[in-house]
Amino acid sequence: MKIYIFRLALVFSCFGELLQWNTYHNFAAASSELRIDQGQISMPPRPERPAKDICSVGLNLLPRPHSVSITEFGAVGDGVTTNTHAFQNAIFYVRSFADKGGAQLFVPAGMWLTGSFNLTSHLTLFLDKDAVILGTEDPNWWPVIDPLPSYGRGRELPGGRHISLIHGEGLVDVIITGENGTIDGQGAVWWQKYHNKTLEYTRGHLVELINSKDIVISNLTFLNSPFWNIHPVYCSNVFIQNVTILAPWDSPNTDGIDPDSSMDVCIQDCFISTGDDLISIKSGWDEYGIKYGRPSSNIVIRHVVGSTYTSAGIAIGSEMSGGVSEVYVNDMLIYNVRTGIYLKTSRGRGGYIRDIFISNMDMINANIAIRFSGSYGDHPDDEYDPHALPVVEKIFIENITGKNITFAGQLEGLPDAPFKDIHLSNISLDMDSLDETWNCSNVWGFSESVYPEPCRELQTKPNRLSLVRSFTNDVDCKDS
Numbered sequence: 001m002k003i004y005i006f007r008l009a010l011v012f013s014c015f016g017e018l019l020q021w022n023t024y025h026n027f028a029a030a031s032s033e034l035r036i037d038q039g040q041i042s043m044p045p046r047p048e049r050p051a052k053d054i055c056s057v058g059l060n061l062l063p064r065p066h067s068v069s070i071t072e073f074g075a076v077g078d079g080v081t082t083n084t085h086a087f088q089n090a091i092f093y094v095r096s097f098a099d100k101g102g103a104q105l106f107v108p109a110g111m112w113l114t115g116s117f118n119l120t121s122h123l124t125l126f127l128d129k130d131a132v133i134l135g136t137e138d139p140n141w142w143p144v145i146d147p148l149p150s151y152g153r154g155r156e157l158p159g160g161r162h163i164s165l166i167h168g169e170g171l172v173d174v175i176i177t178g179e180n181g182t183i184d185g186q187g188a189v190w191w192q193k194y195h196n197k198t199l200e201y202t203r204g205h206l207v208e209l210i211n212s213k214d215i216v217i218s219n220l221t222f223l224n225s226p227f228w229n230i231h232p233v234y235c236s237n238v239f240i241q242n243v244t245i246l247a248p249w250d251s252p253n254t255d256g257i258d259p260d261s262s263m264d265v266c267i268q269d270c271f272i273s274t275g276d277d278l279i280s281i282k283s284g285w286d287e288y289g290i291k292y293g294r295p296s297s298n299i300v301i302r303h304v305v306g307s308t309y310t311s312a313g314i315a316i317g318s319e320m321s322g323g324v325s326e327v328y329v330n331d332m333l334i335y336n337v338r339t340g341i342y343l344k345t346s347r348g349r350g351g352y353i354r355d356i357f358i359s360n361m362d363m364i365n366a367n368i369a370i371r372f373s374g375s376y377g378d379h380p381d382d383e384y385d386p387h388a389l390p391v392v393e394k395i396f397i398e399n400i401t402g403k404n405i406t407f408a409g410q411l412e413g414l415p416d417a418p419f420k421d422i423h424l425s426n427i428s429l430d431m432d433s434l435d436e437t438w439n440c441s442n443v444w445g446f447s448e449s450v451y452p453e454p455c456r457e458l459q460t461k462p463n464r465l466s467l468v469r470s471f472t473n474d475v476d477c478k479d480s
Contacts, residue, residue, distance in 0.1 A: 055266040066103040077110020084115035115141020119168035127181025150284030150292035154202030162204035171212040190226035203227035233260040251275035261294035272306035280315040286384040289321025317344035318377035321351040335364035344376040350388035363402040374414040389417035398425035413442035
C-alpha cells in the first residue's frame with residue numbers, strides 16, 4: 001500500500017496546491033458555419049458534452065466466480081526464474097471459464113519474471129500490492145508479430161514489431177487491476193538498443209490490446225516500458241483509471257497512454273511521468289491509416305497530473321490519418337514539460353483533427369504552452385500521397401493558466417490547408433519574457449480574454465461567443 005498511498009498523496013497534494021478543481025466552468029462552443037451579422041462574425045451555439053458519457057458508466061470490478069493463482073502453474077516469484085510458460089498455461093486454463101462468468105488470475109506478492117503472454121476474454125488479471133510482473137530483458141521472449149494494418153510497418157523500423165509484454169486481440173471483458181501492484185518492462189536494455197541503433201524491429205509496449213472492447217485497466221503502477229506504455233488500438237469501451245506510469249525523462253518514446261483508432265475511452269485519475277507524451281491520441285499513419293479508416297472519437301480525459309521534460313502533456317497525432325474527433329480534456333495539471341498542448345500532423349497524413357475541447361488546465365514550467373504543427377513527423381515509406389492534406393478545425397481551448405512559460409503559442413498550419421476555427425478563451429500565462437510570445441502562420445480563429453495577446457490571426461472577437469454547460473457538469477465518473 002505504500003506506493004499507492006504515496007501516489008495518491010502526490011496527486012492530491014499537487015492538485016490541492018496548484019490546481020483549483022473547477023467543474024463549473026463552461027466551454028466556448030461554436031459551429032464551423034459562420035454567419036455575418038451586421039458586419040460582425042457570429043457563431044451559433046454548439047453543445048460540447050460527449051455524445052456518450054463514457055466516464056459515467058463506472059467500472060465493472062465485480063469478483064469473478066472462479067479464481068486461480070499463478071503459483072498453481074509452477075510460477076516462482078524470485079525475480080530470476082522465467083515464468084512465461086506458467087502465465088501462458090494459466091491463461092489457457094482460465095479460457096474454460098469464459099462461458100461461466102469468466103475467471104481471475106491472481107498474481108501474489110513476488111517478482112514474477114516473464115516474457116510476453118496473451119490474455120483471453122472474460123478475464124481479470126489481479127496483482128497483489130507487493131506483486132511485480134517483470135518483463136524479461138531477453139528479446140527472444142518478446143516475439144515479432146505483424147505490423148498493425150493502419151501503420152503498414154513497425155513504427156520505428158520496416159517490417160514487423162515486437163509483441164507487447166501483456167497482449168490481447170479480439171477480446172471482450174478484460175480487466176487488468178490489483179492493489180497497486182506493478183508491471184515493470186525493464187526497458188533499459190531496449191532504450192540502449194535504440195540509442196545504439198541496434199534494434200532489428202520496433203520495440204514492444206507494456207500493454208497492447210487490439211480490436212477489443214469492454215476493457216478496464218486500473219489501480220496499477222507501470223514502470224520502464226520499452227516503448228509506449230498502454231496502447232489500446234481498434235478498441236471500444238476502454239476505462240483507464242487510477243494508474244501511475246513512470247519512466248526516466250530521457251527514456252525514448254515511452255508515451256504514457258496512447259488511444260489509437262479507438263472510441264469511447266475514459267482516462268481519469270492518473271499520474272504520468274515519462275520520456276515522451278503523457279497522453280497521445282492517434283489513428284494510423286499516412287496511406288495505411290487513410291485506407292484502414294478507423295478514427296479515434298469520444299475520448300474523455302480528466303483529473304490527470306504529469307510531467308515530461310521532452311514532450312507534451314496532451315498530444316494529438318502525429319499519426320492521425322484515420323481522423324480524431326470529440327476529444328474532451330478537463331482538469332489537468334502538467335509541470336516541467338516541453339509543450340503543454342500539442343496537435344501534430346503533416347502533409348501526407350490526410351485525416352482530420354476536429355471537435356477538440358480542452359479546459360481547466362494548469363501548466364508549470366513549460367517551454368511552449370500551445371503548439372500546432374503541420375510539418376511534424378516522418379512517413380512510413382515513399383508511397384504516401386503528398387496531396388493528402390489534414391483537416392484541423394474546431395479546436396476549443398479555455399480556462400488555461402500557466403507559470404514560467406517561455407513561449408505562449410506556436411501555431412503553424414499548412415498554406416494549402418490552414419488550421420481553422422481555433423477558439424481560445426480565458427487563458428492567462430505568466431511569461432518568462434514578453435519579447436516573443438506567439439508565432440502563427442496559416443491559422444485563423446477567435447480569442448477572448450487571452451494573455452499575452454495572441455497573434456493577429458487569432459484576434460477576431462465574435463459578437464456572440466456562446467458559453468454552454470460544460471460536459472463535466474454532467475459527466476461525473478462514478479466511484480468504483
